[in-house]
Amino acid sequence: MTKAQLVQVVIAFFGSIFPAILFNIDRRKIGWAGLSGALGWFIYIIVFNDTQNAIAASFIGAIAVGCYSEAMARKLKTPAFEFLIPGIFPLVPGFTAYTSLRYLVENNISLAFSKGILALAVGGSIGFGIMLSTAIFKFITKVRKERLKYRKS
Amino acid sequence: MEAKKVADIATSTGEILLSNGAEAYRVEETIRKICSSYGFNSECISTSTGIYISISDKNGEFVTSVKRINQRRVDLYRVELINSFSRELAENPLSYEEAKKRLNEIYNAPNFSLGVRLLASGLTAFVYTLFFNGSVLDALVSLVISFGIYLLLEYTSKIGSFQLLEYFLSGFIIGAASLGTGMLFPEINKDNVITGAIIVLLPGVALTNGIKDLLYGDYVSGFAKFGEAMLIIVAMGVGIVTALSIFMKWF
Numbered sequence: 001m002t003k004a005q006l007v008q009v010v011i012a013f014f015g016s017i018f019p020a021i022l023f024n025i026d027r028r029k030i031g032w033a034g035l036s037g038a039l040g041w042f043i044y045i046i047v048f049n050d051t052q053n054a055i056a057a058s059f060i061g062a063i064a065v066g067c068y069s070e071a072m073a074r075k076l077k078t079p080a081f082e083f084l085i086p087g088i089f090p091l092v093p094g095f096t097a098y099t100s101l102r103y104l105v106e107n108n109i110s111l112a113f114s115k116g117i118l119a120l121a122v123g124g125s126i127g128f129g130i131m132l133s134t135a136i137f138k139f140i141t142k143v144r145k146e147r148l149k150y151r152k153s
Numbered sequence: 154m155e156a157k158k159v160a161d162i163a164t165s166t167g168e169i170l171l172s173n174g175a176e177a178y179r180v181e182e183t184i185r186k187i188c189s190s191y192g193f194n195s196e197c198i199s200t201s202t203g204i205y206i207s208i209s210d211k212n213g214e215f216v217t218s219v220k221r222i223n224q225r226r227v228d229l230y231r232v233e234l235i236n237s238f239s240r241e242l243a244e245n246p247l248s249y250e251e252a253k254k255r256l257n258e259i260y261n262a263p264n265f266s267l268g269v270r271l272l273a274s275g276l277t278a279f280v281y282t283l284f285f286n287g288s289v290l291d292a293l294v295s296l297v298i299s300f301g302i303y304l305l306l307e308y309t310s311k312i313g314s315f316q317l318l319e320y321f322l323s324g325f326i327i328g329a330a331s332l333g334t335g336m337l338f339p340e341i342n343k344d345n346v347i348t349g350a351i352i353v354l355l356p357g358v359a360l361t362n363g364i365k366d367l368l369y370g371d372y373v374s375g376f377a378k379f380g381e382a383m384l385i386i387v388a389m390g391v392g393i394v395t396a397l398s399i400f401m402k403w404f
Contacts, residue, residue: 008284015280021273022353024228024264079236082229085358092357094386095285095348101390127364
């Protein structure tokens with residue numbers, strides 16, 4: 001990972017905190033929210049450096065954010081939602097979607113189309129990543145509960 | 154407690170959740186939990202514009218409640234408060250008056266002051282301009298533009314107008330302002346400035362929540378949120394491009 005990319009991770013930390021403030025997050029959780037975004041972007045960069053594929057990188061990044069949010073939710077007794085939203089903020093392809101629209105208006109249909117599909121695919125992979133991590137944690141919690149019941153009986 | 158009163162509490166809870174950005178499944182599950190805390194069965198459907206609740210009474214009678222939601226924003230604190238509220242209810246069902254009082258407190262929960270939010274909005278623009286490889290100078294311009302846009306949106310939302318029109322205007326102003334400063338100071342790259350300034354407005358979160366709703370099978374809510382996010386992006390994009398085309402032609 002290059003130095004510039006590491007700086008990006010630090011920027012991502014702040015880039016998750018400020019939108020979290022706009023979303024009226026509880027003061028005590030601000031730092032954790034920032035970590036969520038930094039972690040997500042960190043994983044994104046690692047995967048992207050390897051695969052050069054934004055979709056795969058967003059997917060794994062979103063899984064990382066999802067797992068982190070679920071873990072923090074249990075530790076801090078808040079809904080995971082609260083860390084998910086700031087966490088995915090750096091990953092979300094809002095800018096790609098805007099670029100696609102700009103190409104469309106500049107009459108560059110093929111580039112607009114490719115950027116647009118990319119934006120949709122990245123958005124979908126983020127959604128899937130979050131859903132997968134939530135499902136995994138639900139499964140783990142269930143298995144643990146079953147084991148506890150089994151041991152007690 | 155009577156079914157009607159439970160329906161009232163459940164509806165108010167759902168309203169707060171939905172208008173503060175909760176996903177469809179969260180609204181539906183929370184309402185179901187609240188009703189079962191008071192010992193009632195319930196069914197709930199949540200779309201992005203409203204909730205429909207139906208509670209069945211001891212006598213088999215149904216009490217229905219419908220609530221239309223007009224404005225949505227994302228407020229993490231209120232969602233968290235409702236979450237703890239519903240958990241508390243599950244262990245210890247409050248009386249009607251107490252529950253209503255708590256809901257009122259949550260509805261009026263503190264926001265960050267305008268100054269703090271303004272700063273956060275500007276800093277978000279600043280940070281993301283740097284994130285997308287802009288220079289510090291670009292980032293500063295972005296910050297100032299973002300201040301202006303945020304203030305503008307604060308005041309126009311009080312007057313109340315079409316949401317899409319607000320986004321179009323914001324895009325237009327961002328495009329014009331970026332182009333203007335880019336022409337006055339050639340070191341500034343207008344594309345980087347635009348990038349940072351629009352990040353706050355772009356509905357990235359709504360887009361992803363829409364996709365999440367779709368994945369959970371809430372197709373009405375999912376497609377609605379997704380469509381709304383798309384329209385917002387289009388409105389903003391058209392605003393920016395209009396500004397750029399108009400002003401580029403004149404100079």
